[in-house]
Structure formats: structure tokens, C-alpha cells
Amino acid sequence: SLSKDGKTLYFSSDMPGTLGGADIWKVAITGDNTYGTPENLGAKINTEGRENFPFITDDNKLYFSSDSRQGFGGLDVFVADLEKGSEVKNVGKPINSEKDDFAFTFHKDQNIGFYSSNRGGQDDIFMAIPVCGVQLNTTVKNAKTGAILSGAAVAILDERNNMIETKTTGTDGLAKYGTECDKAYTLQVSKDGFVSKTIAVAKSKGGELPMTVELDPIDVIITETEVILNDIFFEYNKSNITKEGAFELDKLVQVMKNSPSMVIMVKSHTDNRGTDKFNMNLSDRRAKATVQYVISKGIAKDRISGKGYG
Template identity: 60%
Template sequence: NQTKMFDEKKLDINDEKYSSFGAVLTDDNNFYFTSARNTARKTYGANEQPYLDMYMATYNADGSFSEPTPISDINTKWHDGPAAVTADGNTMYFSGESFKESKQFERDKDNNLKLGQIYLFKATKTDGKWGNIQPLPLNDKTYSTGNPAISADGKTLYFVSNRPGGQGGNDIWKVEVKGNNTYGEPQNLGDKVNTPGNDNFPYLTTEGKLYFSSDGRKGFGALDIFVIDLAKGTEAKNVGLPVNSGQDDFAFSFNDSKEIGFFSSNRTGVDQLYSATPICGVEAIVMVRDANTGKPLASAKVAILDERNNVIETRTADTNGKVTYSVDCDRAYTIQASMSGYENNSFPIAKTHGGEVNVMADLRPIVEIVKEIEVVLNDIFFEFDKSNITKEAAFELDKLVEAMNNNPEMVIMVKAHTDNRGSAQYNMNLSNKRAKATVQYVISKGIA
């Protein structure tokens, strides 16, 4: 079962009857989204809702929103939105219709129709007003180019297009932003992201995670939201319930500084806006390997212990020597790895506030601790004034058991000692008890 990544909540800013989607929150607390709520506009034949406009509201410190207002500097009589806004809040890339531009459509003579496309436009803000609206040179009247996202440094523009050279359907592309509305050569993001289906609504976080929607991957039905870490080259991951549902779930964005995300869904029958609050969790990825060769140790035993050294769970490594644990944020853990023929060992996991932790559990072959006249172990400690074997001592003594199983002719002499508290005779008796307890533990593991 996938660990729950987010809690979701439907926003009060929605209009229950009319579509709202494509929300983006900037660091200056401006909340941009696209909606069909302007009933003064003519309706669009496909769904009988008014044409789309872009809106802006203020995101308040308590998580509420001001009354949304249309962005009159941007909106036209055609569909407008959704948008992406640069980190400084002064440049907007947004989707619009090609009909805005002269003769940017094709004719369907048989049905007497003008066939337009989705185009990308750019606007800049001066003295609080949006202006200098320009179409991007990436547009072409034979295919769509829209649904933008911009990198944190403003140097890479992501967009969606069904242009030639893709994987099929709508694909996500990227292009270098060179300035003055000039751009490099568009690059398809490839099959790590795109599928033969439709891949859409990209959003890139400041940490380099790309959220996008796809109907070409295994999911809950229709469009699902996925995330991929472009910096690490990981595989795309379904963000799971409750963000995804059996309906269309799309247009996920995330503000890293405010630790809040937003997405859109038609699960209630019409596109609506939702918040996505991350659930703090850590994914501990353990790789068990031969310390000398780096070879994965399949079927190794991997236990995870809490801060009191209590074993929470033990799992078996897969064919790649991998075990994954989902653990709590801001808590320390210990990994204990063991494998027949190897010296078992412990590996700490420091307190971490979310994300992934990679633990390289490299185990030495057991022959390395067997010397000519001794078996080299770490110090084994007993509790004060006691001779019972602790969990930590047992883990260390298991190395000796493994060494003796590999060397049946081996004979071991065990010595124990105490500190200088207590009389000499008392300490001698305690030392003997500890030595005998050690021997009994080894015998209990099948060593005769």
C-alpha cells in the first residue's frame, strides 16, 4: 500500500456551478487560477459554460482567500488560462486561443468552421498592471501549444503540445528562455514523463520536482497526478489517494516556501480547486551490499529499530538488495542488516523532516573478523550490576555465531570483566556470570 502523501480539502473559493482549475500560488501571496464563472460571457458550445477567464485572489496567512477578481489586463473574449508566473511575480506565461492572432486558424470547409489551436502568450507586469502581451514564437496553427510552467530561475519553460516528434497525444516539452521573447529548440521530456496517451499540466517546484497529469499510466482512472524528481532521475510516481480519484485529477502546483499544494478535479461533476497539504513522512531506502564488491545482497534481513532500539519490523531484501521503509518525520531510527556469510551491522538514520533517506548497508564478509588467534567483535556491554544479554549484545554476538558456523572446528574462550565498583570477589562473580551468559547465548543459537 502506498503511503499517503497529502491531505486534500475543497477550497471555499470555488463556484459550485462553474469550472475552476489551474491554481498557482506565488511567494508574494497572489493566487492565480482559471474559471468559467463569469456569466456575463457567452457560453462555450462544448459544455455550455462561459468562456474561461483568469482570476487572482490574495492568499491570507490563515489559509483563506480574498474575493477573486478577473485579470482584466489579460482576459479577452476567447478562452484564457491557465498561467505560470515567474518567481519575481513580474512575468506571466499563459494559454489562450490562436483566434487572438490574425489568421491563426485553419478552415474546415466541409463544416464551415474555423479551427483554432491553444497558443502560448507572455505578459509582463509594470506598476501592478499586466501588459506587453506577446504570442510565443513556439506557436503553430497546425498544433496546440499551452499549459505552461516555468522553472524557479526563469530560464526553462515547460509546456504541453501535440506537435510532431512526441510520444503520442499531448506531451510535455521544455525550452530554454533566452530573453526578449526568444527561445531555444523545444525538447520532448521523453518516455520518463510522456506516454502514448495524454500527458499534461506540468508544474516544476523550486526543488526540481515535476508534477504532471497523465491518462497513459496506471492509476485510479482518467487523468491522474504524478511526480518525478528530474534532478535525481527517479521514476514517475502516482501521488495516490486522496489527491487522485476515479475522475480527472490535474493541474497540481506546489509552493515550497509555504508547504502547500493545489490541484483541480472534476470528481464532483465540475472542475473544482482543492488544497493538498503534505503529510510529513520519510522514505528510508536501504541497499544491502557486499562491502568489498558492491554486489547487492538479495534476501538479506533488514530490521528497523526505534530510538529505544526496539525492533519495529524486519523485512527481506529483494533481488537488488533493496528494502524500503516509510517512517515518521523528525525521529531517529537504526537499520540492522544481516546476511548469511557476512558480518551483521547497524546503520543510523538521523532525524529528517520529510523526503528520502538512502542507507548504504555495506556488510563485510564474515571471514574478515576471523583472525589467527581471535574473532574481532565490537565491545559488548552489560547493564549495571547485571549479566543478562541485551539486544545490542545479541546483535554483536550473532557475528560470532556466524563465524563459528562457517568454521566448525573453531574453539572460543570467553572472558568478561566489570568496572571497579564493588568488592573484588563480587566483581569476579559478576564477571563469571557474564561470561557464562555469553556462552549460553552462543549455544542457544545452535553452536555445540
Template identity: 60%
Template sequence: MKKYITLSLILLLTVSYAQNKSTEKADKLFESYQYIGAIDEYLKLADSKNANQYVYTQLAESYYNVFNTSEASKWYAKATKEKNVAEIYYHYAETLKVQGKYQEANKQMDIFASLSPNDSRAKEHKANPNYIPSLANKSKMFDIAETNIKSNGQSDFGAVLTNENTLYFVSTRNSSKKTDKWINQPYLDIFKATRSESGTFSEPTSVSELNTAYHDGPVTISSDGNTMYFARDGHSEGQYENNKSTKTKIGQQGLYKATKKDGKWTQIEALPFNSTSYSITHPSLSKDGKTLYFASNMPNSLGESDIWKVSIEANGYGKPQNLGPNVNTPGKENFPFITDDNTLYFASSGKQGFGGLDVFKVDLNKKEEAQNVGKPVNSEKDDFSLSFNTTANVGYFASNRNGTDAIFAATPVCVAEAIAVVSNKQTGAILTNATVSILDTKGNTIETKQTNSEGKVSYDIECQTAYTFVVKADNFETESFPIQKTKSGQVIVQAQLVPSEVIITETEVILKNVYFDFDKSNITAQGANELDKLVKVMKENPSMVIFVKSHTDSKGKSNYNIKLSERRAQSTVQYLLSKGITKDRVSGKGFGNSEPKIKCEPCSEEENAQNRRSEFVIVKK
């Protein structure tokens, strides 16, 4: 997994119980990031008289840091019996989300928000606690597929495709005997593979001139393919701090620049703002080569790790700048990737997601909030390091959804825009604040919006997919308008509405006919739509009293038609009562075929349909 990346970015919790002599051995292992060994020692303490909140928290954190979320949640549950440390509840909620236990995670987030109400994560939770359904149902941005870059039990991530179809990535698949004591896996090396026209890759090979005995990568490549920035463990350069209490050398991630010469990467130089006090990692270079984005926990970070940028100047580098709260949170933000059109992809554990790290995107040309890219890129597990090659129209990201970090391909879903322009069919006047819903092919409402001052509303839609607009406006007939399939671009629908035909005279309320099917007395959809207009009129005129007259066609015997029309009258009355009209304001009676609207002999089917109706006599205005 990518654990070395966050090694120096982990926020160690401070709890009410102090370290003591009994935890000294376990604490030294924990503080030197040897979490596997620390777990063994804390487990011994958890089964002894020395068990307390501190031990439980350290155990949970140790498991959390090696991404064993089931064990982490078990010990977080024990640690939260004393409600005094907000961050414990946040981490507990995160482990529950990874396991798909969203309701239980919400309970822990409620406590977190009560303990730390000003935290941006708490505010986001309180504003939208049950966000998962809407997140899961949002329009798909990418289709994904596994790649043939696989290794048995090893971790691969940080893939970046150059314009020459070379894929660089980092992996633990190296043959080195040196291992990271944190996760008992080999240190990371930089590898490369060649992409074919079909999207498959050649057998990966080590970029030997860049790899050391410690962690190397991930990388970013300039548009011309001749300049690389990459991350490297400080141990490789002798850049580390000695921790005398734990007798360990603690190195940080730093960024380095390399230049390609004769097919090899040479002239490796450290960037001037590297430090032994904090990490700088996950580089991403803008298309023009003038801005470098990266992740760091340097001073003035908003959270455990933030996304930063720095200008690349003729004589060096500018001052690193934090991207601010639209991107960063008190949690972890890392793995930035900047596209050719200035869209930033990054991974976050501090924004609302499915669990673990989720991939987000934000257009840096606009002042907007970052948005979750949704499924299938994101899952309940860790999903991160999404990069995108515009020329090949393909992205690559990593996920541990199958147990080990692996590289997946992400192809953008073709998205078009459907625009409804709503107007009065009779006058051509635009209609503002009309309600426009977009429906899928099964008739499910996807989203509803109101038209703007230009009578317009727009939705992003998938290409080659049919949709329907359903448009409503006061005093107009509700209409449906099909949206034709499109390959790309815009589909503009002229949604012209007909004014409602509700006429109130001295003696009756005249609607469109409330028709009944042959030999039926139930209210049809068309009838309900008309009766709703009557309900509106009666609610606007609270003293109005209505007498419903129901009629049949000339088919059948008179006695039967009287009974049928009576059922129709009562169905109509019952519908009005169900909409809140009181019993003293509405009554009805059936008249059979004694008062036909159209006198005919014999009658056509259309004439019979018009005679099957209800009328609405005003008894009192």
C-alpha cells in the same frame, strides 16, 4: 465533476459492429456528448434483440464518461466477451482500479497488453504488473486536509493561490439556469476567495467579468498578479462547429489572456492557436512568464490529451511543443502546473496509478521519468489539478474521493537525505558494492541499495524521524548504525565495518565464539550470524568435513552438562544442515564442562559465558 474538461478529449472507440438504424437515436445523443440521454436509449437496446458488443461498449463508455464506474465496469464486462478491441480492456481495467479491484484489473491489462503489445501502457504493465504495494508504501510527499471551500453537491477544482493570497478556482456553484446536458449540472464559472493566515478561506465570490453563460476556467496567474490566462468554452465566443447529423453546435476549449486594471480583469483576447477542431485548456504559466503549459488533444498528441508548452514572446507566441513520452501516454494527461523551480505536476490516467486520474510530478531540469506522488494525495478515485504556492508552502488539488470534486490542501512532508559512507574500519578504504538497508523504527526494511564507487548510498527520509542503516559486505561483520532525527538537510553516517574474524588453520575453523544462553541449546541470532560464516567457508571448500564440539560452563552436574552440550552440538549440526551442508560433512558431540576454555574456580558470569561455546574441528580439508 470536471467532465466538461475532457468532453472534447474523449477517445471514442471503434468496434467491430457498425452503427445501424436501431442505434441512431442513442448514437446522436452520444456523439453530441449528451451521455445521460444516451444511457437511457442504449439501455433500451441492451434489453432487446439489438443487443451486441457495440451497444454494450457505448453503454460502458457513456457511464465511463460520467464517471459511474460501477455501471461502466458491468457493461465493459459484457463488451469484452469478444476479444477484438484493446482499448475496451484498458478502460475496463481503469474502472476496476477505481473500485479497488486491482487483481481483476491486472487480468484485463494482461489482455490489453496481448492485443496492443507496443502501447507504452502495455509495456509499463508487463514490466511491473503488481506495482500497487510499492506505490502504496512509498514515502509520503504531502499531508492533506479538507478546506472550508465546500458546496452542497457541486464541483470545485482547479484551485490556484496567488502571492496576494487570493485563491482562484472553478465551480458549478453558480446560479445560472443554463446547464450542461452532458452531466445535468450548471456550467462552470470562475470564483475567488481570500486565504487567511490560518489557512481558511473567505466566502467565495464569482469573478463576474470573466464568466459567461458557458464553461469558464480554470486559470493561471502571473507572479506579479496582473496577467491571467484562462480556459473558456468556444460557444461563448461563437467558435464552434455545426454537426448537421446531430443538429448540435460543438465547441472546444480555448485559452484566453486577461489583464488586471483597477482590480478588474479586462482586455480579454484569444490566443492565436485556439481551434474549433481540438481543445486547448488547463493553462499554467512559468514564474518568468515566458512559457505557458497547457493540455490539448491537438494533432501530434501521443494520446487522448497531452501536456504541451508554448513560448510567450514579445510579439506573440511560438509554436506549441509536445512534452513527449516522459510525460505523455496514449491515455489522458491534463491539469499541468509548473512550479517556480521548474517541477511539473500533472494528472494522468495513462501511467500506473491507484485508479482514475492520479497526480504525477517530474523535474523538467532533469531527464527523468515522471513519478506518482503517492498517497494521500492520490486515491482510487480521480485526483487532479494540483498547484503549489512556494511562498505559502502549500498546494491545492481536487479529488472526488468523497463523491464530488472538492478542493483539498496539500502540505509538503519535510524530507531530508540520509547518506551512508561505508569503509573498512581498520584501513579506512572505501567499500564499493556493500549492501545498505534502511529500516524504520519498528525494524521493517524500507529499501536496500548497493554503495557506489565512492562507497556511498543515499535515501530520502522524513524529518524528525529516526531510522537505522544495516550494512553488509563480503568478509566484513554486519553492523547497524542509527540515523539521528533531523529537521532538514543531510544526515551523513560513517559506516565503518570490521573485517570478519574467520581463521582457517590446519586443524580448525576459528570463528567468534558461538555462545549459548545459560541452560539453553537453541541457536541465538549471534550464533546464527557466526555459523553462516562457517557455511560460506564449507561451500567454498566442498571437500571440507567438520566435527562440532560443544561445551557448557561449570555450573550444574557433569551428567546434566554432558546432555546439555550434546543438545547444543546437535542444534549446531542441524543449523548447518538447514543451510545446505550434507550429513556426510558434519557431525558433533557434547563434552559438557570437561574442556573449559577458561579454567576458573569460582567463575565469573563472563567466564561462564565464554565456556558455553561450540568449536569447529577440521576432520578433512
């Protein structure tokens, strides 16, 4: 495989100096039909097994197949970014299978790849069209101390606020999601003893997107007279608790569980559309729905009441 500038040839060989059955080598092209000394790409690329079918892209990514690296079976396709000196990565499914997958080529301008595989019983040529993805890496910290927070729940929602998945941060405080390009997402981050937070994730064109979310200790939302929450909104002419409203009310539930003597009065208001009577009834229904939600989370009914104020 020839580099874009035409100065380097990548090839596979079992010549003396090979680490295993066959290795990936490169050689400088010094003139018409003249070459430098072949150079083994070393243990970062090669193993004691077989490394074959090198292909170098225009942006200096080296694809090759190996039967000795951790994979799905037989020959698998791997990639290393020679520009960045990054570690070798298995390109994963659906390119690789339990059979032999090899001779992968990728053409950046056309955004298309081709490779061979015997997954169907004989060697066939397959076409591969990449799906744009974003690796969303979210680290959760204590806003007061800066300490990493393990055991935090990180939920990801789509553009319609439908829950996709919830992950829990490990000892590194990290939760990772594979998301799609050009789509906006929302993160809901929570942990016992801390104020939950909602974070908007803007559309991205691909690659890795690191994010740090800092959670305040729960006591910052408690004053002498109030538990301070973000506004809780309802759908037009409805009193049911929305997903966003529930996420906010869970902060109140946590505070009340941590403060057994606390008693709460919920006050609900509407906007100015509709008659006074209609709005009084609607706001009262919303207040009572809020109370019922909190009670449903294990808070005694004599500790919370609600009233609508139109």
C-alpha cells in the same frame, strides 16, 4: 500555468501535433499579449491518453494529471523535474486514489498543495501538506573483493533501537528504506559467511541518502586463541542479553557452526561499582546468560562454558 520568471506558459491542448486526447504544451511569452510558437513537451511527458491541468512550481517541477500512465485509477497526479530532466513519477497515495485526482498545485514557500478529487462522489478541493522523507539506499559489498552481496539482511532500527523492519538485498546488493527527516537510525547488516556490521545513520533533511556497507569475510575475526568480537555490554545490574549483544553474539554462533571442533570459554567482567562479592555474582550471571544464548542458537552445550571474574 506561468513559470516563475513569467516567460513561459504551460497549458493543455488537443491542437494539431497532439500525441493523444490532450497534451501538455508550452509557449514562450515574447511581449505584451504576444507569444512564440507552442511546443509540445513530447513523449517523455505526454501519452496517447489525456494529459491535463499542468502546474509549474517555482523550482521548475511540472505537476499534471494523466489518465493513461500507470496509476491508481482515473486521473492521477504526476510530477517531472524539468530542471533535472528526471522521469515522470506518480506522486502516489494519499494524493492519488482510485477516482479522478487532478489540478494539483504546490506552493514551495508555504510548503502546501491543493488539488481536486471526486473520491467522495463529487469534485471537491483538498489540501495536501507534504511529509518530509528520506530515501535510504544501502548497497552491501564484500570488503575483500568489492563484489556485490545479494541475500544480505539489512535491518533498520529507530533511535530507541526498536526494530522497524528487515529487508534482504537483491542481485544488485541493494536494500531501500523510506525513513523520516530529522531522525537518526541504525542499520544492522549481516550475511552468512561474513562479519555482521552495525552502522549509524545520521539525521537528514530529506532526499536520497546512498550508503555502502562493506562486510568482511568471517575468518577475519578468528585468531589462534580467540574469536574477536566487539564488547558486549549489559544494562546496569542486569544479566539479560540486549538486542545489541545478541547481534554481536550471532557472529560467534556463525563461527562455531562453521568450525565444528571449536570450543569457547566466555569470560565476563563488571565495572568497579559495588562490592567484590556482588560483582563476582553479577559477572558470573552475565557469563552464563551469554553461554545460554549461544546454546539457544543450536550450539552444543559441551562446546561453550562461561565464568565471571568480577
